[in-house]
Structures are given as C-alpha cells and as structure tokens.
Amino acid sequence: MNTVRTLLHRPSAVTALLLLVVVAVLTAVGDLIAPHDPLAPQTSQVLEAPSAAHWLGTDYLGRDILSRLLAGTRLSVLAALEAVLIALVLGTGAALVAVFSSRPVRWVIERIFDSFMALPFITFAVAIGALLGNSIHAAMIAVGILAAPTYFRVVRASVLETVHTQYVEAARLLGVPLPRVVLTHVLPRIVPVLLVTSASTLAASLLVVASLTFLGVGVQPPTPTWGGMLSADLSYLALRPFNPVAPAAAIMLTVAALGVLADRLRDVRGDAGAQEARGSSTEGAGEAAGGAPSATSHRATLVADGSQDPATGTASAPAPVVGRHQAPHAAETEALVEIDDLRIEADTGGQLVRGVSLRVPRGASVGILGESGSGKSMTVKALLGVLPEGVHITGGRLRFAGEDLTAPDAPWQELHGHRIGAVFQDPATWFTPHLSVGAQIDEVLRHTQGLGRAQAAAARAELFAQVGLRDAERVARQYPHELSGGMLQRVLLAIAVSGEPDLLVADEATTALDVTVQAEVLTLLRRLRQELSLTVLMISHDLAVLAHSCDYLYVFRRGEVVEEGPTEAVLHMPQHPYTRTLVADHTVFGIEAVRAAGTAAQVHPVREAASR
C-alpha cells in the first residue's frame, strides 16, 4: 500500500516500527527467552549490581531484573491492548449507531459519551478494578470505557463527513441498503483514522496500565509487570539507584514509539490527502494527454460530417507544430510581461509547463485559453509567485516590467497588491467568513496604501463606485456569505485594482458565475481596463469569454503553447488542429448553432451527428 511505502521512507517511523516489533515479539515469547526464572526468589543474591549472569542486576528478592522485564512485557502490553480494543469497539459502534439513528437516540448516545469524558481515568479504573475483585480485566474495561469517547468523536466526525458526500447519496438513490453503504463507502475511509487514534490511545493506555500496576491494582505481587517492577525498585532507590531505569525505559520507549508512529501516520495521511487534491490538478495533465485525443478525433469527424472541411480555409495547414500567426504586436510596444521558454515541474516528476513563451505588451489585453492540465494556471501562478508546494520553475525566464521574477530576491512585496492585481475563480473562498467585507478591504488598503482608518473607508467607497457596487455602505457592512458570487467578484476586483496596478490577472474569473452575471463582470472588466488603462491577462477555458475581452490569444495544451495570434486570426483562421476543433466546437455545438438552427430545424445537427 502507498501509505506503508511512504511510511518506510521516514527514519523515525522505521525506528518506531522496529521498536514496536521488538515489543510485540517480547509480548509473545518474553517469558520463554528470559535467562532466569522471573518468579523464583534467590535470597543469596538480593539487590546485586549488574553482572555477566544478571545483566541488569537483581531485585530485592534476588530475581533477575532482565528476566522480569522480558516476562513483564506480556501483561503490560496485553492489558493496554485489551483496553484499546474495548474502546475501539465501543466508540466506533456507538458512533455508527448515533450517526444513522434518529435525533433523540443520537442525543442520548452523545450525552453518555460526553459524561464519560468528565470521569478521571485512573481514579475510575482503580475504583472499578477494586470493586470487581482487584482484577486487571475489570480495570481495563474501565479504561476502555473511558477511552471510548475519543473513538466516538473521531469516528463520528469522519463518518458524518463521508455520509454527506455525493457518492453515498448516489448509493442510497440506487437503493443500496444502509449496512452495505457503510461497509463499501464509509468504513474503508475511517480505517486510517482508527489506526492513528489506536496508536495514540495505546500509548496512553500503556501509561495507565503502568500506573495501575505501580499502584498494585489488578495484579498480585509475584507476577512481573513494568509498573509493578518500578514500584518495587523504588523502595530500594538508595541502594540500587539504577534498578528502576530498565522498566522505566521500557515504558518510555514503547510509549514514545507509539507516539512517533501515530504522528507519522497522521503526516502520511495528510500528505496523501494533499496529493489527492493536487493529483486532480496535476493528473489533469496526464488526463488531457490520455483522454483528449479520442475526444478530439470524435469532433474532427463530427466537423467533417458537417459537410464542410474546416481545413479548406487554411490549405497548407502545418503539422501539429506550434502554429504561429505573424504576430504584429511584437516590438512596437513595451512588454509588461515577458515569459521565455518557461518550464515548471512538479517534484513528483510531472512536467506541468514545457517551454512556454508569452508576451503581454503594456496596455494590451491578452488571453490564455486552455483546459485543465494545460499548464495555464501554473504559468499564471509562477507569474504571481504563488506556485504550490512541490512545484518549481526549472528553466526559462519570467520578467515583469524588466524585473526578473525567477530571481530569489524577486520583489514580490512590491509587486503584490501594488503592481499586479489578481482575481480568481471562486470569489467566496478569498474572503474570511467572519469579517465584514468592508473590514477586509480596509485592511488591504491600510496595508498596501498606508492609509488611515477614515482614509481607507473613503477610498473603499470610491472603489465600490468604480466597480459598480451600489449601496456601498450596506455592502461593506455585510458578510461574505450574504453577497452573491457576482457581487463578491466585484469586491475582489475592487481590491485588485485598489493598488492601481499595471497588470490585472483574471484567472477563470467568471467561471463560477451564472451567464448573466458573467456578462456583467466581463463588461465591468472591459470598462475598468479602459478607465484605469490596465494591462489585462485573462485565463479561461472558454473561448467565447476570451474572444470578447482579449486582443491577442495564446492557446495552451499539455504545458505548451500550440497557437498564438490576434484574436480574430485565431478565431477565423485557426492553424493548429486543436484550436480548430475548439472553434468548430463552438460553431457546431455552441449557442450560435442553436440560434442558426432557429425555429426551422427539427433535429439539431449535433444530436444527429452524435447519434450516428
């Protein structure tokens, strides 16, 4: 399994695992490999110092300490395991019952476990242990019950998380009975959580067992336990000060190993989660590589079916090399952004951007078109200096107004919020939910512009007017969740342009919005560009959005620029087969086609083509 492999790459985890394996072996055969009888007293050799015969010396009854230590492992560990097992079964079972039962039942179960948490561990265990005839099992049941709330809470939280996912809803819509849903979808997901919880609970439980046996609860004197040895050795501390060291070290090392293991397990799980999240974006690259060609060829035939060959416009179409229109906008104006042969790689080896060159002249509006995995977002993130962890620029140049942004001392402080402004896809995620929108803008203004409180409020009102937010005062008092996506995107735009930047980057800025709102935001972008003489770099997967707003287009595919040119040229004479299919897609498959078909058409061309 992946988790195990990752775990074995960490020295601390390996050390901990080795130690635990030793403990496990001793638990099984500790009494068998003991060099001396751990129980028989030897009055002739009481409290001896370590020697060749007794490596760790002898105790107050002359018994070999090493042998007692080895033999004592079993009871100490098994008792702790017993408590963990009780806690695991009780807590997990109750959590599953609670999640899927009616509200009153759930309430009762939750309160019961809450009340367990109020009980003091050791006192309760001592009391139960004593009440039930000084038995270690009784004490362990008590410990198990008290540790159960940990499992209950952890499991309940992860089950609740899973239960509200769409795949569980999908399964229930398919009529899959509840126990089956739990077995297939829910339980496998809580196994890692259970592992982590069990490791740390076992550590805690070992300490409790040591404490109880130290106090003499549940175990009668001759039986060796780590805690019992400690308490016996303690009485003779003045004579043999090093005798308690061995049992103490055994307890400490085992507990520490479990703690380290739990920690590493948690780390690995966190990494796996992050990788899963990252996977969906980087893996997009592989996906575009693997999945797209078939789709493309589908559409190529679809267009061909559509009676006219798209290639006729460009008779000598170049092979799938970079199709470049004679770019007229070079040289004549100063470039604000200059990217040369940029290469970005993930630590995992994936090439996300493979030699992209791009130029944004001052005052222009340039668009980057590409699907997920095309490298467009990574390119922009590099330009903004916000590449995700584990992703690095491995070659090429990245310049903004002449400054080298690949240099380690790139002046990001000066660029962010001042010279480069940016808006992104989902505006809601860029706000802190518990602060009013106005407070959040004022904070930015005071930081980047060095304004005072009153000045910031005034500047904010002006900005709101600029981005067309009416009733600015009311909007400023509202919290992010009270505003619509379109309004939030306007607020973000206000923040982005507040520093009077040279460059405005809009990364899928309208993708999450309704079409009508998208149209408004696009209009606003165009207006802002004119009023503030901004240079705009727009990123989108939607050709039509860019066609509206940009003068010049770059088409990204699998980390490369496959075509660039003035928007009209790209739209009307696409050179690269990929661009051609994108444009054709829109005309055959887009709203234009619906409009063109009008009321006359009975069967839509795509429907006809699709069913062929």
Add this chain to the structure above:
Amino acid sequence: MTSTLTPTRDRAVRVGPGRAAQRPALTVRDLAVRYGTREVLHGIDLDVAPGEVVGLIGESGSGKTSLARTVLGLVAAAAGTIEVDGHLVTGFTRAQWRAFRRAGHAQYVFQDPLSSLDGRLTARASVLEGARQTFPAAAVRHAEQALETVGLDRALWESRPAELSGGQRQRVAIARALAVDPALLVCDEPVSALDASSRIEVVRTLTAAARAGTGILLISHDLSSLGAIADRVLVLHGGAIVESGPAAEVLGAPRHPYTRRLIDAIPTLDRPAPESRHRARESGPALAPTPLLHP
C-alpha cells in the same frame, strides 16, 4: 441496444414488456416546494415522455436543483403531485421510497463525477453497486451492458476515477445510473464541471440513453450543450416556469424577457468590441469569413 436496456425484470414492480407500454417517465402537476416559510417552487407542471430529453434552464437560485431533488424524493413536496414511471411518489413512506429506489425507476446524475463516484471503487465496481440492487441475479450483465452503452473502453473498466478523464468519469456515473434501467434520468448540470472536449462525450452518451427509451430531465446552465440535445426546454425563474417549448424555439427565439436576457448573456465568438476589430484589420492578413464561423 433497446433490448439491452429493457430486459425482463426480475421483480413485479414494472409490468409488461419493459417500457413498451410508453408510460410517461415523469408527470409533475402543480408542484410547490417550501424550505421553512420560503417558497422555492410553485405551480410547476412538467412532463417527460419516454425517450424525451427535457431541458431545464435558469439561474442559480431559480429552483432548478430543488425541483430535481424533489422528483427523487430527496426534498419533500409541499403541494402537488409527482408521478415517476407510473408511480405516484408524492406521499411515499420511507419504506416505499426504499423499494422504489431498489427497483431503479429513477436515477440521478450529479454535476461533478469526482465527488459523486467513490474514489476507491473501480468503474466496474461503481456501476455494479446499483445493478446489484435492481437485478440481483443478473447484475454483472446489466453493469457491463451499461458500460458498453456509455462507450467506456473495456480497458478502463478496472480504473479508479482518478485515472479517468472528466468525460470518462461522468460516463461512468451515467453508466451507474443506466445499469438499473431507469425510466427517468435526472441530470443536474452533468457537463458544467467538464472541459469542452469532454462535454461532447457526455452529450453523446445522454443522446444514446434517450434513444434507448430513457426519459431525461436535463438541468444545465450550459445552454449550448442543452440546446444540442434537448427536445423541449423549460425556463425556470423565481420558482416558476416562465417559458417552455421546443428547444429550437425557446433558445432560438425566446419570448420571455428573462429567457432573452439569459440567452443574450452567453458569450459568442462574434466579437462585439470595435476597438479590437480595428487593431486586427491593421494587422494585415485579410480575414476572409470562413465556413467555420458561418455555417
């Protein structure tokens, strides 16, 4: 393929020779839905015939998703009736819903297949899960037929969602729904989370399902793909249907001002901005209108 999707059922819920009886897939009359005191839907009438694709458009907050969820019993109706595949589902008890779902009369396709598919299960396992409920005796056959219907390459059947493209994932989700041979398929924004190149895959798949006789209620704000496959289109605005008719009419010549606004807001490849046109003319190469943009 009709034969593969209309097998003899091993339960008595649906009688007769499969869907040949041509019962309406969905009939909704005067439906109202309330969340607390807020009325999100009112006076909804809606019909989906077998093999028909009915498109439902409207902005977020217009009640589209509430309507879909009500039809499937995930949200309770406040008033009105819903009949799915000849069964009056309004007023169903929980047990009745369970039996109804196991019988596979209606299925749902979510927006994002990455969240609607269990990442741990292979494509085949996901599809089998539902088929096992409806056709305990012939689950494997039904699952494999559904995977073939959606055209997923056999080599990908044992792949997990993370190893598939967006379009492939959504086709697995559709296959999972089709494997129980539903009379009604409710698709909530099935292409919105997908790239342009994946959309056509999904559109083709849905078209194939409709041809096989499944009635489809297709909710989408992607009017272009909706226009491509819907027979009829309904426009939802403020919790009520404000316009309905054949897809080409509603999308091509919208009558209601809201519909018109919605359709006009869709960006097209026709460039409106005159200032950039000027720049392009300057730029040299004569831009002959190509057949691409003016079919």
